[in-house]
Amino acid sequence: MSKADVIVGIQWGDEGKGKIVDKLAQEYDMVCRSQGGHNAGHTIWVDGVRYDLHLVPSGILNPKAVNVIGNGVVLNPQSIITEMEQFENLEGRIFISDKAHLNLPYHSLIDQAKEKLKGDNAIGTTGKGIGPAYADKINRVGQRAGELLNPKQLCENIMNYFSENKVIFDAMDVKLPDEVELLAELTIYNEKLGKFITNTTNLVWDAIDADKKILLEGAQGTLLDIDHGTYPYVTSSATVSAGACTGLGIAPKDIGVVTGIVKAYTTRVGNGPFPTEDFTDAGETMANVGKEVGTTTGRGRRCGWFDAVGVRHASRLNGCDQLSLMKLDVLDGFETIKICVAYEVNGERINYVPSNMDNIIPIYEEIKGWDSVVGCREYDQLPETAKLYIEKIEELTKTKVGIISTSPEREDTIIRK
């Protein structure tokens, strides 16, 4: 029996999970997604060809890997159809849980309408309908992927759902779907996706029993977790490693090595607290050098310094065995680098993440910068000050930094023994 290794984002998402998962996916037999939806996204280049992934697990680029979209995902059929069109011969290589909830076009309309109504208090969602789709699931009025196999019945269910909630939809100016068009759309989804929909829980159990190497690919990041993130400025799923259990139907004892992905600095898209956000030239440099623009929405990311208090908290929540430190090269050339070692809240110094992250003043230590880490593939090749920075991160976060990325290139990655 094998255990499933987990890759999880430790900050507010966009930590560079794509590069690591893409690299690791070559070594795994099965790669699974357990939460989130097409709000996630990364671009992978292979032999000069660009692939945009949102829902499809990164194992798709390893011809030998099987890819699973678990029950905890909210599935936008059109999004996954578009993604799948980038590849050929997918039968037997991708499986979608029949229990995954559907994220249909009206969920995006509701998401966008709600954000508009909130005005200045908007969450800054991706507008992809994630919250409304998960809300329907929790309200027990959602539709599941298995129902795509019977488009007529599904169409009837959706029309009933709309008439039951008509008052609310009218207030939000969300139009009722046309029944004929809806049925036509659902029929196409069934034709294109039907053969990929199955009981994925059994599939994952079989892989565990057959001692296959399994990788669970997290989406978003720990501080966006519905319970442990900066609520309400969070996404609507359990982004922590424990969420992978419910999102796939596996037990905690089936989890193997947990790797937390962190950037060497911090970014966040959308609204909500961000204690180490930097509004000076330093933050702008990180944004420009790090090309900090969202792959899903094209929005610019807010940038700031490494928050060791937040990362220590996230590492503990996820049970991280190691951290993978991404984009270290983006800090090349800074004379000094700040690292947040504690918070000040109401005049008091604290060294934990409070339940409400508003009004935190970061307390920094400064360390000397370095010229360049680009191209370093061995730990000993790194400049001494870069090593000091990494060791400081290990000390403050109480977690080993096992992987270090020194450029966007797949090979510019240090694996520490």
Ligand code: IMP
């Ligand atoms: P939602 O997931 O679209 O509902 O958005 C809720 C919050 O999560 C917003 O702040 C989004 O910017 C953020 N978010 C959602 N998905 C991602 C992601 O993949 N990377 C980074 N932030 C994300």
